[in-house]
Amino acid sequence: MRNSFGQAVTVTLFGESHGAAVGAVLDGMAPGLAVDETFIAGRMALRRAAGQISTARQEEDRVRLLSGVYRGHTTGTPITFLIENQNTRSSDYEATAALARPGHADFTAREKYHGYADPRGGGHFSGRLTAGLVAAGALCLSALSGRGIAVGTHVARCAGIDDRPFAEDPRDEIAALSDRAFAVLDRAAGERMQQAILAAKAEGDSVGGVLETAVTGLPAGVGEPWFDTLEGVLAHALFSVPAVKGVEFGDGFALADLRGSVANDPFRMRAGQVVCESNRAGGILGGISTGMPLRIRTAVKPTPSIYKEQRTVDLDRRSDATLTVKGRHDPAVVHRARAVVDAVTALCLCDLLAQRFGTDWLAGKEAVCSTD
Amino acid sequence: MRNSFGQAVTVTLFGESHGAAVGAVLDGMAPGLAVDETFIAGRMALRRAAGQISTARQEEDRVRLLSGVYRGHTTGTPITFLIENQNTRSSDYEATAALARPGHADFTAREKYHGYADPRGGGHFSGRLTAGLVAAGALCLSALSGRGIAVGTHVARCAGIDDRPFAEDPRDEIAALSDRAFAVLDRAAGERMQQAILAAKAEGDSVGGVLETAVTGLPAGVGEPWFDTLEGVLAHALFSVPAVKGVEFGDGFALADLRGSVANDPFRMRAGQVVCESNRAGGILGGISTGMPLRIRTAVKPTPSIYKEQRTVDLDRRSDATLTVKGRHDPAVVHRARAVVDAVTALCLCDLLAQRFGTDWLAGKEAVCSTD
Amino acid sequence: MRNSFGQAVTVTLFGESHGAAVGAVLDGMAPGLAVDETFIAGRMALRRAAGQISTARQEEDRVRLLSGVYRGHTTGTPITFLIENQNTRSSDYEATAALARPGHADFTAREKYHGYADPRGGGHFSGRLTAGLVAAGALCLSALSGRGIAVGTHVARCAGIDDRPFAEDPRDEIAALSDRAFAVLDRAAGERMQQAILAAKAEGDSVGGVLETAVTGLPAGVGEPWFDTLEGVLAHALFSVPAVKGVEFGDGFALADLRGSVANDPFRMRAGQVVCESNRAGGILGGISTGMPLRIRTAVKPTPSIYKEQRTVDLDRRSDATLTVKGRHDPAVVHRARAVVDAVTALCLCDLLAQRFGTDWLAGKEAVCSTD
């Protein structure tokens, strides 16, 4: 399956940047979950471009719930999130439509779709598609929250500037992040990052960064030993977030340089629970959750749309060419990608939990056991 | 689905480290592919423990082809690879079976399987299960080779020592790696790595590393814009390789620190083909292959089985405890994981190519067009 | 996956009878297929209620193509078909909303969704959801037609009255059926069926029937020996058509009474092609197409919504009750189901063909081989 993900809880994405609409169908969510449209709108706002550091294309991103919600609750049937496109300026793309923008999917789309893909604003490849993901993910975040599971992401690094990492117990930090437009733990670092973004913008250039995600409250025992490992499922989905080129769990690549005696997290009993004294494994052993917080880091490349002149080729005639990109673009997307990473993480966890504990578990224990 | 992966070409893993056998069922491979048992045995040898730097458990790893092969060719029906276990010494595990080995899946397996999992030698979680993957992957490597696609992996880093990276055009290096037991491009670096492994072993400790994989000859246009991105599918499978904690494509995490003007690979015409002047994207844009070589880096944590005393808990009574691991273990697995990474990469590519071009494409163009 | 079907070509259904809209997302269709909105509207008209023999709820069923179509062709990305609901009269359902309508899904929906499902007009279970199927199926029918594959269905039996069966070569009959609102081969039989439907309606009752489907031009070699047999995949999807309670292929249940010497279809050479002298197998042997026409029969139960008083229970208090259904209902659906059966059959075939020959095959041979 192409534009769908998940087994028990499934999301299907559709739409084009300058088409009629973008959206998502979320299927398999338990019936009876309260649907908080204000919360969904809040998540959309976190994803939305805003201020000097983002694109001048400003969309209201109103989410219309076309199906699967009745009297404020999920029905258990597919939930359709529709976001109509409004602020499109396709003319920006006409001058350069025949050229392959470096770092973009124009060339690979041509190879795959033989010239039939909608090229306006990146079409189906546009980061705008993540609006549907964020809307669907908002519902997943709510559902997880109802079971005591929290997900949060901050900009751990941007333009070479580091935020401080999540604390060993990141619950308060996750809560604090939930309404920060530019999500950092250290606000001073965040200021410096935004200055760096503006500096790049001033040069017609762009910057990248790294997102750190934490999940608390996830029960132990979720994930599979082979293929559907917790890492594998999350990474699969995270690489759908545009511009992501690396994913690591726990200490990730840094583990490669450690010795086993340092890398292994010792187990200890604490208040009747098994915990790890350190969490270099990022809450996952053998592909399965340990009950410790998940720790995930995601590398986001710099926005490929820059205003500097670039060397490229002509898609049709396949001759060398020179390109100067027009249109309205972000000098950085890492801070916006944060809402998408939260959404994708929540989608994966809802799916794995529904597989593990059944379709109704997210709606509470009673629902599960009433059938027994 | 749990222990299966793939859509058009699927692999299912089964077995336990000290059970009767391990193996794999590979389904969806085109009919008419020549099956070279010597080549399969060679790939098994690359995965197998050997010499001072590996575990003392030495298995012959003879692969029995139970189904799906007739007169030396694939039939198009499921191919079963069976590897019987021989050199098992389960008594090594009895003394410590009640304790959760740090860095291992003992604790998460208990949470997931409620104490019913086979604990001997790690049971179904054992790296021994990768024997089935390597056998199935060998057939995939052969099939890809028949279509001009080459896959190769080297130990890019081990115990803090770097091998040199793949060249821009890695075809010769891939060919040279194919029969190297300790796969490095710079043999001197390889010697230093092996010394470091032995040094760790002498201290009852272990080391990790990073693998770099390259793929040449992959056509442009393979992969999907959302979810089944080329990165997502490969990463999903690579995180099944035991001990892998990070995956990156092209310049990966390093891209996060670059500006767009540096990160974007310029396109150029060369001999009538569109190529990229640099390959920081690792051969993938918008989730789809560009036709440039794939470049993948995989972080492998140090082997969790060390001989030093470790703090842990008792699985049954859940009290604190002290563990000294027995059994026969590897002071490093990164050099053995290399054959598994090749296998997993080949499996993913066969699957994606069969989805793109149909079930018979891997067996050659004629087969495809005879139906037309 | 719940409300989705297919592997290479996938359809996802969403919506509720009295909600904002119903629709479908069709993914995996080859890029470059011409999209004929007039043809889609025509298929919608065949499904739509019309005249005395159908429900008084008349919907315009205008299909809005929200995504995946650009300049009149498929782009290769997900195609969203949206049909907004207009003529809803939910008040009809209020009086009886607390009662389980016999033969309907009210009771099973309550057991599954714990009372959260939208009950208005059957909600997500409504036959209205098939509007999305028919819209998506229309595109599939067009695509198949482009490769010389024709699909047609007629009312083979209704209220005990038989139409004549398809001829051995049903190509002309399929063509003739394409614009018949009440699809029969023998118009006189069709008149008698419609009289019988009106007679049942006059008594506040309903009737059922049997649909016969034929497919011509399907290449031999499509389908799998186990599980994804051509019969299994088609039956899986056909049982989604509301009210379907039986599916048979070729002579189906009648084969059970034959001897092998009669049941076996002899093979013969004709004009260089292998054909079957008879076609009792319905074009399928070993789960795989023979190249002969497919022959499928589908049993449709009488509409459960009747106006006679019925014995039932109260959904909430679970006491016995008496129900007299209100609302606007069909005295028969078999003639409308015909368009749905065509759609579902076309969806399955597009999926299986894309699996077999690759994603671009439906768009023509050139597309496939350009990648080679």
Place this chain on the structure above:
Amino acid sequence: MRNSFGQAVTVTLFGESHGAAVGAVLDGMAPGLAVDETFIAGRMALRRAAGQISTARQEEDRVRLLSGVYRGHTTGTPITFLIENQNTRSSDYEATAALARPGHADFTAREKYHGYADPRGGGHFSGRLTAGLVAAGALCLSALSGRGIAVGTHVARCAGIDDRPFAEDPRDEIAALSDRAFAVLDRAAGERMQQAILAAKAEGDSVGGVLETAVTGLPAGVGEPWFDTLEGVLAHALFSVPAVKGVEFGDGFALADLRGSVANDPFRMRAGQVVCESNRAGGILGGISTGMPLRIRTAVKPTPSIYKEQRTVDLDRRSDATLTVKGRHDPAVVHRARAVVDAVTALCLCDLLAQRFGTDWLAGKEAVCSTD
């Protein structure tokens, strides 16, 4: 996926009739289920050929459990059932290997696999593959039994002779069938059927029949409204049973001739439970279980291997030919197919229940709630 079925509980079939072995991998079964090898052997015996009415090829069909079982219980990891082939006489097939046996898959296999399929004894298409299904299904039947769910099948019709149908409450009849080699409810009818089989055999011919299956104890609320309807999932799998050409639920095709007022099953309260007064729907409404017994009928065509001379074609040269089948074949398979239908039904139900209630539900309520 080709030779696999199921989402939460999955079965993968492999092997060829005259290859080394046939078998199955069953994945996703709850850990902690007792594995009763005697029961498995008993189910194998029901499937096995026996006596005058079956093939002269007699296989011991010893099932080797290669993985996934430890100390008599399921581990929760993949369970491999291996049945080695012993009594093969491939020479029987050599004389006629170049001809397409009518009613068999020889011709379609050639079209699909281009001549590479193992032709001996039907290869991968052989009914012998069902040995793996029956072994895996035996474990599923045990698991269902532990949750109070019983599955049973009898020969409802054979060679035109009817057995009596299941009673409204078929629990005792299911129990009585469990060890009957020729499964009928009316032994006298069974005798007549067996005489008819022998009569056909004496003429070198074969007969077919119809199987009726009942399931009791299935909770209400299992199945999906679209696509993964209970009927759709069961039919999908049942059409994998070789020779099956029709599947109907409840009154099936007979419902097409009824009026709604007769076809609708009235609901009533009985002992605090909602029941249906009749069960024409076969325990399924809107694709979802009602809690009433499931009733399924499956049409099995006569064995295609007959000893009479038949008209056919030469697979290689594609000329007309005359075939007289050799080898050892069954004059009827319907009585043997009964064990396969039970197995397939049990596999589907385990899968749907695990999807609905989570992976551990089949092993008992405690396991589920321990995680809460």
